Amino acid sequence: MFLRMIRGTLLRQWKKMLMIAFTIALGASLASAMLSVMLDVEDKVNQELKTYGANITVVPKAASVLNELYEVEGGEASGAYLAEGELGKIKTIFWAFNIVDYAPFVNVNAALDDGSTVKTVGSWFNHHMELPTGEQLDAGITSLRSWWEIVQGAWLDEQKEGDDADVCMIGTALAKKLGKSAGDTLHLTGSESDRSLRIVGIYDAGGDEDDQIYAPLNTVQALDGLDGKIDSIEVSALTTPDNELAEKAAKDPGSLTVSQYETWYCTAYASAICWQIQEVITDSVASPVRQVADSEGAILEKTKLLMILITILSLIGAALGICNLVTASVMERSSEIGLMKAIGAQNGAVSGLVLTEICMTAVIGGVVGFFAGFGFAQIIGHTVFGSSITMRPVVIPIVAILVILVTLAGSIPAIRMLLRLRPAEVLHGGR
């Protein structure tokens, strides 16, 4: 009998029930869309912030103390270098997955034909790597210097040109001084050899780099006979904003207790990633670039908090919206409830019937809404970040609990109010 009555209501009043289901679906989709976006926003914004370039630099241990101080005097760089052969190891550290991009640098002062010397930098532009793990990675300054504006020509691509091809890119200021444009050749003399490089592109970096020459790593190494040696590595990594533990660890990892050390080592703090890079690159010092690392942390935190608050607002909105409609639709059934009571139904039976009906509708609406909401999240992800939003299982129970709680909260007070009424009054139409 109970089932028959419910089926009857659903079939005969399908229009009203559809509307309730529709509203619940809207509320549920709002909740699931916002929760999905909120949980993913940190990763997405972190990716975007990579446009600021590297947040970790790696230099040789000896150089980090003395080399750059002596360079002030114009003296020759001291002899400490990092080994090019170890570069692949960066992708084998504990947080290898968080290393987005990196590039080695070697600096050489090369002489031009007119006798002036120019700082020539060797690096990766779009270097292809086969990692020991079987992964493949394209890394280099094409993405690490995303703010460079290519004024003429195009980005150098060693995958097309070859690893020690005679090509280079030069800065706008230098190009203007030399009167060169893309396609011309530039003759450079180093301490060991000389080469004629074809200018592939001219960039505007808005800084010191505008007076420099950038060429493939091996090409520049050959100029000064620095085969297999590099001066520094810039690493762009996804990191977690620093907290007290990370600051303490950055000063001296030895001061941590074993469990603190484990927590620190297994969290993607900039200092932990630096530590791990030092472990794999012989005689190196890795340090976070504060300008990038600290600012990233601040902006990530703010964005996340903003999204959390907007999500809370929309959750409250969705909850009150559903609650309201359920209350309205239960109140509407006053005469039906009055009639049921008049012919002898118990309060419990009446509430059970109404609640079951509403909950069934809520479940249907909730399921539809959840998937619709996930769709909305994908639209947001693709329009804003150009990548999809990860589906997080934790959203399902949150939305389910929200829908059920809100539906019950909306219907129970209304039902209780109606049950308190006297059937005769209700049927008479006094209310």
Add this chain to the structure above:
Amino acid sequence: MKKRQMFLRMITASLMRRRSRMLVALLSIAIGATILSGLVTIYYDVPRQMGAQFRSYGANMIFVPADTAFTEQDVRQGAAVIQAADLVGIAPYRYENVRINGIPVVAAGTDMQGAQAASPYWHVDGAWPAKDGELMVGAKVAESFRLKVGGEIELSYTPETRTQEELKTVQDQTCTYQITGILDTGGSEEEYVYMSLPDLAKLTVDDGKVDVAELSVSGGAEQLEKYIEQINAAVPAVTARTVKRVTASETTVLTKLQALVLLVTIVVLALTMICVATTMTAVVAERRREIGLRKAIGASDKSIVGEFLGENLLLGLLGGIIGSLLGFIFAQQVSIHVFSSSISFRLWIVPVTILVSIAVTGLASLLPIRSATEVDPALVLKGE
């Protein structure tokens, strides 16, 4: 006159008598309006507030001498072009080669407060120099000379104009300073020694010249370009430039963030408004009986529609007013918690919120009223 009085009385009476139901409807409109005004306020304030956060990346504009050198006076003059509210920090820098124990080091003279504001990411172990005779050293300098906070160092300076002869006979100028802090930035700043401009002038030559000035200016890339044009025109000694790395990246990230908030706002608003509409439809649909009764005693369709609409528009108005107030409070709370600054109040959001609430309630109630008036009153009253 009489007719209007009757109209008003019917509306208010209906609102008063059906209090609980009307409260439900009003609540739903108010929620919609709160979300509307709250999110729109946040959307318009996000670029400003977020832009301020991006200033933690440090200077986005630099002044370099148009000729060979310029003075602090020129820098201040150039900075005066920028509106005071937009100027987050300005730090003039003067670099000189000095010696510690005979080893050359670059000493930078600057305005410490300005540097702190323009480069908030500088991490100082100890304190920033505050008095004359105090300085801070870069982490790498500290490491190579084994310097500690609280220690003293002697800097010596050899003027570049001295001849070989003088170099042998005349003593270097020396001063002793107290180290108040060690600077850690992860960049080339760690190789310098920082002191105030007057201190550096005392040690070297007092000619008031500076080499470069770093400015942190809030505003988008377009605003910066405008300032640069004005500065270059107004102060001939100064060439202003943007720091491309900071401005270009800021534009990219900020555009994405704003697009994110915009899309979220649109999705939330659309869904909320539909929610409000369905609730209003449910509230009005419930009154089919009443409509039937009125028709049966001779009310015209037009008067019924007018009266119901009037009632709902009144609700829309009330809900809109409550909502725009609550929305502003919400946006204010968000701003204080997230950005720790208060939000700028935009007056136009209030009428827009009220109009949208009225429009949504009006449209949402019009449909069920229409369908109710079209039905034969006898059928409605019978309950079919």
